[in-house]
Amino acid sequence: MISLNDIEKACGRIEGQVKRTPVLSSQLLNKWLGHDVFFKAECLQKIGAFKARGGCNTISWLIETGQKPKRIVANSSGNHAQAIAWAANRYHIPATIYMPDYSSKVKIEATKSYGAEVVLCETRDLADAKVKKASEEEGTYWIPPFNHEQVIAGQGTAMYEALQDVPKIDAVFAPCGGGGLVSGTLVATKGMSPKSKVFGVEPLNANDAAESLRKNSIQRLASKPKTLADGVMTMAVGDITFEHLKHLDGMYEITEDRIVYWTQWLTHLLKLHLEPTSAMTMEGVFQWLKTQKSKKRIMMVLTGGNIDNATQKAIWEDDFLIETPRL
Structure with a gap:
């Protein structure tokens, strides 16, 4: 498992290369809920997502340790693809990204725009197989989207910053896919604020992490x-990442209607362009706050803001703003 020291080193590597994103809040939402909720706005990060942190830190670490590769490969359905393409371009290293063909068109085109070669695959499993084979070529280094110590350390810098800016937090929430962000968030939080609870949040329709923990x-x-x-x-x-996830205080599984609900409401309240993955986390916060008997201070990560047209249409097909978010 990585340590707080790993995250602190990552902060030093990426300083000046990624943005120190702001922590935001909504007075109206706090009034409605009766608690203070803070949002680390990684949707305003380079490439529009927190993934820039892990990609930048990993490549910087490779160079720092004398391992600069001739080529970098990665596998991703979106934001990690952009992050590696962007970071590799900064260090003048050619990159090839293997993506499932159902990936967001916005993310595919953005990855290409950062100078990477994009190879589309019929399935996620095929993309994973192809990147593994490509990584066996001499001079090639594979940066996976989450299962890498330096990727995790880089992602953890987001919460490290957030807790410096807003101390005395009772609970921290982050979305969980492969577990890189929530693992880094866990290490940063427990290292800086040991009494704070840390929760992961994932879609009920993609609840492999919750099933794994069970x-x-x-x-x-x-x-x-x-x-x-x-x-x-x-x-x-x-x-x-699984070894880190075992130390979480809980994992929330969110239905699709609640993902849409909070995407609409947080977009409206915070005036930000938010991916459903970002807003999904708020339902975990909402469910936890229902069980609390005293006022709490919550920090959650808004992970990204890259949305294609099809997803936008699905989000706004029905009006969820008619139902005010109250506990």
């Missing part, structure tokens, strides 16, 4: 999950 072994989804939260459509968590 069965105490990594469980793999049988097929591509049907969820609007495309940022957490991984088929299974990694062996490295």
Whole structure:
């Protein structure tokens, strides 16, 4: 498992290369809920997502340790693809990204625009197989989307910053796909604020992490999950991230209607462009706050803001703003 020291080193590597994103809140939402909820706005990060942190830190670490590769390969359905393409371009290293062909068109085109070669595959499993084979070529380094110590350390810098800016937090929430962000969030939080609770949040339709924790072994989804939260459509968590996930205080599983509900409401209240994966986390916060008897201070990560037209239409097909969010 990584340590707080790993995250602190990552902060030093990426300083000046990624943004120190703001922590925001909504007075109206806090009034309605009776609690203080803070949002680390990684949707305003480079490439529009927190993934820039892990990608930048990993490549910087490779160079720092004398391992600069001739080529970088990665597998991703979206934001990690953009992050590696962007970070590799900064360090003048050619990159090839293997993506399932159902990935967001916006994310596919953005990855290409950062200079990477994009190879589209029929399934996520095929993309994973192709990147593994490509990584065996001499001079090639594979940066996976979550199951890598330096990727996790880089992602953890988001919460490290957030807790510096807003101390005395009772609970922290982050979305869980492969587990890289929530693992880094866990290490940063427990290292800086040991009494704070840390929760993961994932779609009920893609709940491999929750199933893995229940069965105490990594469980793999049988097929591509049907969820609007495309940022957490991984088929299974990694062996490295799973060891971190075991130390979480809980994992919330969110239905699709609640993912849409909070995407609409947080977009409206915060005036930000938010992916459903980001907003999904708020339902975990909402469910936890229902069980609390005293006023709490919550921090959650808004992971990204890259949405294609089809997803936008699905989000706004029905009007959920007629139902005010109250506990």
